Structures are given as C-alpha cells and as structure tokens.
Amino acid sequence: MRLRAIIACMTALALATGCALAPEFKTFHLSRREWRGTDLSVRGRLVVADAVAGAAPHTVTVIEIGGVLGLPSDPDRRVRILDGRARTVAAELERHGVTPADIGLEVRAAAEGTEREPSAPLLTKRFAIVVHEW
Numbered sequence: 001m002r003l004r005a006i007i008a009c010m011t012a013l014a015l016a017t018g019c020a021l022a023p024e025f026k027t028f029h030l031s032r033r034e035w036r037g038t039d040l041s042v043r044g045r046l047v048v049a050d051a052v053a054g055a056a057p058h059t060v061t062v063i064e065i066g067g068v069l070g071l072p073s074d075p076d077r078r079v080r081i082l083d084g085r086a087r088t089v090a091a092e093l094e095r096h097g098v099t100p101a102d103i104g105l106e107v108r109a110a111a112e113g114t115e116r117e118p119s120a121p122l123l124t125k126r127f128a129i130v131v132h133e134w
Contacts, residue, residue, distance in 0.1 A: 016104045023123055026054060030089070038084030040092060047095045048089060051095040055126060063089055082107075082131050089129050102126040 028051045034044030048063065055061050065085050090103050104125035122128040 023058055023060045024056075025060050025062055026051070026056075027064060029064045029066060029086075031066055035085065038081055038088055040088055045092060048092045049096060051127070052093065052098060059126075060123060060128055061126065062128045062130055063093075065089065065129065086129050086131050093127055097127070098127055104128045107131045 001128060028047055030040075030044055030047055034041050034047055040048065051061050051063055065082065086105055086107075091104070093103055102125055104122040104127070105127070105129060106122055108130060
C-alpha cells in the first residue's frame with residue numbers, strides 16, 4: 001500500500017512538472033530454470049536479451065530474480081548466491097550495451113514479495129533488478 005502511494009505521488013509530481021507520461025513497467029522473471037548456480041543458463045541469457053530488446057522510452061524494465069526454493073538453507077550462503085545472481089544480471093545487461101547508471105537494484109524480503117512496481121529511487125533507472133529473498 002505504501003509503495004502505491006509513493007508511485008502515485010511520483011506520478012503526480014511528474015505530471016505537474018510537465019512530464020507528459022509516467023513510467024510504465026515491463027517485467028521479466030528469472031526463475032530457477034534460468035540459473036546454473038550464479039551463472040545464467042542459455043535460456044536466462046535469452047530472457048535478459050529480450051528485456052534489453054524490449055526496453056522503450058518512459059519504461060522501467062524490471063527483471064525479477066526468484067527461484068530460490070532449491071538454494072541451501074544457510075542464510076549467509078543464500079545471500080551470497082542471490083548477490084552473485086544480481087551481479088550476473090547486471091553484467092549481462094552491460095554486455096548488451098546498458099550503462100551501469102541505467103541499472104538499479106532492489107532486494108525484497110518475503111513480506112514485500114507481492115509488490116510489483118519498484119520503489120521510488122528505481123523509477124529513475126531504465127532497468128531495475130529485483131531480488132526476492134524468499
């Protein structure tokens with residue numbers, strides 16, 4: 001609910017300052033079958049390539065990293081794997097010509113997993129990598 005209020009305020013601010021369009025969101029998911037440890041599978045690289053190809057003006061492309069159910073139960077090891085996966089996606093985006101300044105990262109706890117839009121700071125990025133800790 002709070003995130004929706006922030007997005008509504010950001011949209012109102014954008015419209016008030018003369019920006020005709022609020023950002024739209026395109027979401028791509030990287031589930032467990034797109035990973036080999038912290039490396040992307042061929043299918044995972046295709047998902048990232050599709051995200052880059054589908055990027056458009058006034059759009060925030062969200063790449064969600066999930067599929068952690070099969071990861072080790074050790075919390076520290078799980079965090080290291082998820083961090084490695086986020087770095088892998090960022091590197092793949094850069095390989096496709098996306099500048100690091102256009103890439104944002106957000107880590108969400110289990111309770112925040114139902115929100116779809118990225119938080120307010122990520123609205124200024126073209127690509128938002130969202131990592132779900134659950």
